Amino acid sequence: MKKMFSLLLVVFFLSANTLNAFNIDSQDCAAYATQAANAEVAELSITQEFASHINGEYDRIKSYWLGYCEGSNNAGAEALQPGFI
Amino acid sequence: MFGKFNCIIIAFLCVFSSYSQIEAIEVTYSQAIGKTRDTVYTNVKKLAGMNYSLKANSTSAVFVRKKTMNNDYYAANEHYMYSSGASGIFYKNLETNEKLREEDIYGEKILVSYPMNDLDWVITKDFKMIDDFLVYKAYSVQKEFSKTHNKEFEIVTTAWFAPKIPFSFGPRGCDGLPGLILEASFYSGSIYFVAEKITIYSEGDKKGFDIVRPTKGKEMTFDESLIYVRKISNSGN
Numbered sequence A: 001m002k003k004m005f006s007l008l009l010v011v012f013f014l015s016a017n018t019l020n021a022f023n024i025d026s027q028d029c030a031a032y033a034t035q036a037a038n039a040e041v042a043e044l045s046i047t048q049e050f051a052s053h054i055n056g057e058y059d060r061i062k063s064y065w066l067g068y069c070e071g072s073n074n075a076g077a078e079a080l081q082p083g084f085i
Numbered sequence B: 001m002f003g004k005f006n007c008i009i010i011a012f013l014c015v016f017s018s019y020s021q022i023e024a025i026e027v028t029y030s031q032a033i034g035k036t037r038d039t040v041y042t043n044v045k046k047l048a049g050m051n052y053s054l055k056a057n058s059t060s061a062v063f064v065r066k067k068t069m070n071n072d073y074y075a076a077n078e079h080y081m082y083s084s085g086a087s088g089i090f091y092k093n094l095e096t097n098e099k100l101r102e103e104d105i106y107g108e109k110i111l112v113s114y115p116m117n118d119l120d121w122v123i124t125k126d127f128k129m130i131d132d133f134l135v136y137k138a139y140s141v142q143k144e145f146s147k148t149h150n151k152e153f154e155i156v157t158t159a160w161f162a163p164k165i166p167f168s169f170g171p172r173g174c175d176g177l178p179g180l181i182l183e184a185s186f187y188s189g190s191i192y193f194v195a196e197k198i199t200i201y202s203e204g205d206k207k208g209f210d211i212v213r214p215t216k217g218k219e220m221t222f223d224e225s226l227i228y229v230r231k232i233s234n235s236g237n
Helices: A003-041 A048-054 A056-070 B003-022 B074-083 B220-231
Strands: B021-037 B040-055 B062-067 B089-093 B098-104 B108-113 B123-129 B133-146 B153-162 B180-186 B191-202 B217-223
Touching: A003 A056, A003 B074, A048 A056, A048 B040, A048 B133, A048 B191, A056 B074, A056 B098, A056 B220, B003 B217, B021 B074, B021 B180, B040 B191, B098 B220, B108 B220, B133 B180, B153 B217, B217 B220
Parallel strands: B108 B217
Antiparallel strands: B021 B040, B021 B191, B040 B062, B062 B089, B089 B098, B098 B108, B123 B133, B133 B153, B153 B180, B180 B191
């Protein structure tokens, strides 16, 4: 019984740590995605309002950078230079 | 008089026969950028590995990014597909009155329906040649009041269309002109799609492809998609 309780305690702490780590990463990635989307919109010389309301691209761009960040655990990665033909 | 009349008839028949010969078409577009925040390029700069395919006939079309074996620039250029609004599969059918875009948003498929003609075009007399086709310039202006800047902004979409290819389609859902669009620029010249390769399938040719309506994903209107995508993009907060 004592062993079982210890095991449950270990599982609980591991889960809590994982969850906590995920939240921290998510927060970082959310900030990263917002920053990247804002930079992208500025790069296109359009306003955020235009990108949001008319084309709906702002949130799509943000969702892309969110996935990029979380997929590669790459928050704060330096911007890559575009490759031209 | 008779000679002049004959010339008109011959010219008409030539135009008519060239129109009737095209049964379907496949165009490969390169994506390019014309300016960035700090720079306006003298010539648009083509992005490596960013090619798209438009397959069209007189009633329907599908536009999608071509998969490439060369991934050298994939990481650096992939985001341009999203920022230019070209991600996913674009489909339009004039018979069923459908304009759809199948997208993958953060791992979830959605199927968004758009208004059939969402751009008001002004056709100009400006023309040039793209490949062997005479194309005319058209533009559309969208206005948006920015609360942040407290002023109205005008964003211009420009298209060069070929009346000789009588299919009313184009890249990235840009369509509605009396001819196929062979070059289009968005966001006032920031992003370009330029025809690189044009393959024509004439009557009698074995048809090289089928145009298939995308079916995957939760169906929603464009306005509903704005709310849905916003919710997902803020899910990390």
